[in-house]
Amino acid sequence: MEKLPTILLAAGVGCFALAGILSGYLPLAHLGKIKVKTVEELVTEPSYEFQDLAKRYPEQFKKYYGDANVENYRKALKLGRDTYIAEACWHCHSQYVRPVSNEDQRFGKVSYAEEYQNEMFLPHLFGTRRVGPDLIRESGKHGNDWHVAHFYDPTIVVPTSVMPKYSWFFDGDQPNQKGLAMIAYVQWLGSWATPEAIARAEAEGGQK
Amino acid sequence: MPNEAIPLVDRKAVKYHIIAGFTFFYVSLFAGLLYALQLSRYYPFPGVELLSPGRIRMLHTNGVAYGFLFNLFIAAMHWIIPRLTGKPMLSRVLSHLIFWAWQGIVGATAVGLMTGHAQAIEWGETPVWIDPVVVVGAALLIVNSATPILKVAKRKLYVTLWYFSAMMVWLPLTYVMGNFVPQYFVPGAGGAAVTGLYIHDLVGLTVTPLGWGMMYYFVPVILKRPIWSHTLSLVGFWGLAFFYPLNGVHHFFWSPIPMYAQYGAVMSTIAVEIVVFTVIVNFFMTIRGQTDLLRSNIPLRWFYTGMIFYFTTCFQCAFHTTLTLQKIIHFSDWVPGHAHLVMLGVFGFWLIGMTEYLWPRLVGNEMYSRKLSVAAYWLSTGGLFVMFLDLLVAGVAQGYLWMNLAQWEKSIVLSMPFWHIRTFAGTGIVIGILLFGYNLWMTAKNPGTRTAESGPASGRKAADDNAEEAPSAASSQAS
Numbered sequence: 002m003e004k005l006p007t008i009l010l011a012a013g014v015g016c017f018a019l020a021g022i023l024s025g026y027l028p029l030a031h032l033g034k035i036k037v038k039t040v041e042e043l044v045t046e047p048s049y050e051f052q053d054l055a056k057r058y059p060e061q062f063k064k065y066y067g068d069a070n071v072e073n074y075r076k077a078l079k080l081g082r083d084t085y086i087a088e089a090c091w092h093c094h095s096q097y098v099r100p101v102s103n104e105d106q107r108f109g110k111v112s113y114a115e116e117y118q119n120e121m122f123l124p125h126l127f128g129t130r131r132v133g134p135d136l137i138r139e140s141g142k143h144g145n146d147w148h149v150a151h152f153y154d155p156t157i158v159v160p161t162s163v164m165p166k167y168s169w170f171f172d173g174d175q176p177n178q179k180g181l182a183m184i185a186y187v188q189w190l191g192s193w194a195t196p197e198a199i200a201r202a203e204a205e206g207g208q209k
Numbered sequence: 210m211p212n213e214a215i216p217l218v219d220r221k222a223v224k225y226h227i228i229a230g231f232t233f234f235y236v237s238l239f240a241g242l243l244y245a246l247q248l249s250r251y252y253p254f255p256g257v258e259l260l261s262p263g264r265i266r267m268l269h270t271n272g273v274a275y276g277f278l279f280n281l282f283i284a285a286m287h288w289i290i291p292r293l294t295g296k297p298m299l300s301r302v303l304s305h306l307i308f309w310a311w312q313g314i315v316g317a318t319a320v321g322l323m324t325g326h327a328q329a330i331e332w333g334e335t336p337v338w339i340d341p342v343v344v345v346g347a348a349l350l351i352v353n354s355a356t357p358i359l360k361v362a363k364r365k366l367y368v369t370l371w372y373f374s375a376m377m378v379w380l381p382l383t384y385v386m387g388n389f390v391p392q393y394f395v396p397g398a399g400g401a402a403v404t405g406l407y408i409h410d411l412v413g414l415t416v417t418p419l420g421w422g423m424m425y426y427f428v429p430v431i432l433k434r435p436i437w438s439h440t441l442s443l444v445g446f447w448g449l450a451f452f453y454p455l456n457g458v459h460h461f462f463w464s465p466i467p468m469y470a471q472y473g474a475v476m477s478t479i480a481v482e483i484v485v486f487t488v489i490v491n492f493f494m495t496i497r498g499q500t501d502l503l504r505s506n507i508p509l510r511w512f513y514t515g516m517i518f519y520f521t522t523c524f525q526c527a528f529h530t531t532l533t534l535q536k537i538i539h540f541s542d543w544v545p546g547h548a549h550l551v552m553l554g555v556f557g558f559w560l561i562g563m564t565e566y567l568w569p570r571l572v573g574n575e576m577y578s579r580k581l582s583v584a585a586y587w588l589s590t591g592g593l594f595v596m597f598l599d600l601l602v603a604g605v606a607q608g609y610l611w612m613n614l615a616q617w618e619k620s621i622v623l624s625m626p627f628w629h630i631r632t633f634a635g636t637g638i639v640i641g642i643l644l645f646g647y648n649l650w651m652t653a654k655n656p657g658t659r660t661a662e663s664g665p666a667s668g669r670k671a672a673d674d675n676a677e678e679a680p681s682a683a684s685s686q687a688s
């Protein structure tokens with residue numbers, strides 16, 4: 002047990018592989034029963050909030066996105082997701098509601114595996130820290146103008162906030178491409194978790 | 210050493226890695242302090258894109274991991290492996306290439322993070338286009354340092370080398386798994402399970418084996434007696450190899466990852482604590498009867514303080530890994546409290562202690578000032594301890610407020626005094642480490658500063674390669 006080949010093979014490869022199988026591959030295979038959706042399959046129409054952004058900021062919207070159609074909506078969601086990653090929003094916000102600690106009352110429906118089986122969660126953005134609240138049920142909690150003010154300077158709407166200002170999401174005081182994308186993205190989070198969708202996921206035997 | 214043909218240890222490589230490691234340490238410390246200031250609402254650069262707090266946070270964690278810890282671990286490998294095997298690293302040119310490649314990687318990561326190219330993998334925020342370079346860099350490091358070990362493969366290896374050689378298998382597997390699988394192949398909960406494995410394997414299968422490997426080397430060398438029990442070191446090593454990687458999912462308890470994986474993670478995490486206990490016992494039995502050295506020998510003091518912190522964190526972990534406590538403390542400041550105790554209090558302290566031990570031997574002078582060394586120790590230890598307790602209490606309070614459905618802003622208002630204390634304690638740590646660096650600087654600059662008990666500076670340099678008697682697999686106090 003002190004010989005190099007034993008250490009390399011048994012400890013190095015063996016133990017690593019065992020753990021990989023038990024805590025990586027098994028859950029993965031289990032979840033693999035749920036089909037992974039592409040963004041095209043997942044997002045089939047522009048959201049109300051996206052169209053509303055087009056009305057509120059017509060010039061900026063035209064300039065950066067053109068029409069409020071579904072392709073542009075998908076583009077905005079992907080940019081929003083990428084910005085969320087680049088700005089490390091995920092180090093201050095989680096994206097899953099736990100079935101404990103009254104979280105369903107605070108945030109909404111407890112997270113279930115199926116809702117993450119799509120390209121928008123590649124890579125997943127679960128997060129491990131909440132300086133701010135969970136965002137997976139953020140859709141529709143606030144209006145677009147609230148988010149505009151909030152990203153511009155969070156203390157305008159929440160005086161005690163410690164969330165950073167994101168002035169580079171704006172041209173002057175108008176949201177720019179990133180700003181619009183970010184708002185479309187947070188307004189999208191959880192928009193799919195309708196009672197019917199949840200019932201379907203449960204019926205198909207997905208994890209709750 | 211100019212006139213020796215091929216000296217065993219490439220001192221230049223050791224020295225360079227220490228210097229680079231401390232440079233990045235300062236960058237990361239200031240990043241940590243800046244981020245703490247954001248939470249205290251005193252952020253000095255609001256609205257500056259390139260210094261956005263979110264990005265600064267990633268600079269902080271990646272800087273300490275890849276810039277500070279890994280640089281110093283590479284220094285440790287360059288010092289230890291040749292001494293234990295009696296063979297030099299494969300190639301000096303390669304060592305220096307790796308040195309520059311590594312600094313390039315860390316520098317590029319810092320620039321990438323600050324310009325908004327992060328990857329959404331915790332502890333792997335390294336931009337995706339740098340990931341393959343890291344893999345190549347790690348491969349070169351492994352080739353370079355595995356060669357001397359392979360040359361003595363027929364022998365019974367000393368425990369340090371078990372850890373180091375297993376790490377050489379684990380590091381590339383871990384890195385490739387964690388940075389590529391959740392990024393390109395597996396979305397959602399499955400991806401999270403893999404990320405959990407990655408976060409945990411990076412700490413448990415790379416940082417931890419390197420850390421314990423170097424403790425098994427330096428502690429017997431300084432105490433001039435073998436480790437207490439060879440058998441216990443076997444238990445520790447195999448326990449770590451078996452249980453540690455099974456812990457991964459414990460970073461995402463109560464998430465949509467299938468529950469059986471979560472139960473498994475709880476049990477193996479608790480099992481790890483038992484293993485850790487055996488290792489700690491071994492080290493405390495090794496120093497028994499010589500504990501007064503902790504007062505006089507500063508490297509040893511850093512080492513054993515780190516061990517006490519190690520025990521503390523692991524003990525803490527055995528509790529907060531339970532699904533019950535997770536309800537309260539997960540997502541709260543409890544976790545950064547835990548993370549700082551492990552990363553700074555254990556591995557950071559060990560590496561600082563190692564630097565305190567190696568630096569006089571590298572530059573050929575006694576440490577410039579013992580007072581500064583002692584001050585650095587107390588400021589860092591005190592600062593860290595205050596930060597740890599502060600964050601634990603803050604975490605519990607936050608957890609209960611969230612559970613009680615208080616408005617979110619209430620939890621921020623409540624945290625504010627705790628965050629101020631953290632900033633304050635962090636400043637203490639920064640000052641401590643700055644004093645430490647100043648001491649290193651003056652030691653290197655001032656030839657001839659010697660305390661009474663040391664020999665002439667030059668004599669020490671020459672004699673040193675032989676003076677340090679490397680521990681061997683055959684020696685053990687108890688059998």
Ligand code: HEM
Pocket residue numbers: 092129130132238239241242244245248266269270273542544545548549552553557631632634635636638639
């Ligand atoms: C000047 C002293 C330091 C200060 C003020 C500081 C501050 C911080 C802050 C504010 C965070 C973010 C916590 C959160 O998300 O709520 C953090 C995270 C972290 N820091 Fe530090 N830090 C310091 C030193 C260090 C050192 C020396 C290390 C390691 C050697 C370290 C390792 C980490 C790690 C691993 C995390 C991630 C924790 C997690 O995600 O749970 N820090 N630090």
